[in-house]
Ligand code: SAH
């Protein structure tokens with residue numbers, strides 16, 4: 001892609017064109033370099049500014065002391081560094097912290113940080129709402145509002161660190177892992193999600209290892225095929241059923257991209273990785289009487305035979321409009337046992353941050369929708385699931 005095209009794609013205005021200021025928070029390294037070249041500056045300015053934004057948490061150009069005074073004065077005319085607006089922040093007794101974030105246009109999304117031992121996993125949203133309408137998911141019931149920009153996605157990482165006052169504080173890393181498991185289907189917001197994940201991995205930004213950034217998808221197969229060529233993040237797939245007839249009911253996108261195609265795409269994704277020891281995390285939400293029977297577990301064990309994977313069982317979280325129920329502990333352990341006996345590594349998601357309803361989307365549910373249909377996001381506050389990624 002030409003630099004001009006990159007710059008345009010990044011939303012940077014051309015000289016003399018009155019347009020929205022570029023939000024430098026969401027620019028990847030190549031985009032930032034293109035931005036400075038276009039201003040007639042040297043490329044290395046990109047490195048300096050990225051470090052100010054993502055390492056030092058600085059949002060005012062006047063504070064960027066290693067830039068020339070002329071550049072510091074010029075930048076505010078053409079650009080800004082604007083993190084998303086935090087509407088509320090809540091802390092759980094178990095250390096989980098949740099933010100409700102208002103994005104431009106008025107939508108709300110949530111971000112949750114779940115500390116566990118020496119790690120802390122940030123659950124990040126990619127869209128306001130979701131168009132895919134999985135039958136057990138409250139976000140799907142809200143419908144789709146819009147894609148988040150790259151700045152709004154990476155801004156969730158920025159604000160988490162900022163809220164602990166931990167930019168260059170010597171406190172150690174506040175965010176050690178990121179999971180794209182908040183609101184939305186990340187692969188339907190491909191470019192912005194890939195840009196934000198690039199920043200998560202870039203040493204000039206957050207420098208996380210590719211194993212510690214996980215994208216969760218319900219199975220948008222063509223986009224997953226594309227992802228294999230441009231990203232090396234860890235992959236989680238929301239399967240939830242061992243056959244197409246059942247998955248068609250739970251995850252409607254299965255009617256377009258059935259299980260066999262999805263698993264083929266997952267295998268290709270893993271095959272494209274330089275490190276062959278990595279595995280896909282298969283997410284399976286257990287719904288009482290629907291997909292939680294031992295025969296489902298046996299069918300799943302056969303289905304996943306050829307996929308390098310581990311399985312994460314998520315007991316369904318109820319929400320008011322849902323006709324589904326959470327399975328009993330016994331049903332969960334029965335299901336778990338069948339898979340363990342078949343030789344799989346299986347974890348069960350446990351709830352964290354219960355006292356603040358700490359799960360992505362829950363407050364959004366309270367604010368936007370008094371029926372609290374986003375309550376399912378209790379699942380977002382899970383330790384074990386996140387530990388295995
Ligand atoms: N759209 C992506 C990522 C966001 S959903 C995806 O579907 O993978 C993140 C996880 O939460 C998914 O595995 C999803 O199946 C699960 N989930 C959604 N609703 C749930 C509920 N009511 N109870 C438990 N888990 C749920």
Ligand code: SF4
Nearest residue numbers: 130133134137140218
């Ligand atoms: Fe969208 Fe994921 Fe919810 Fe399905 S489970 S509706 S893909 S957010």
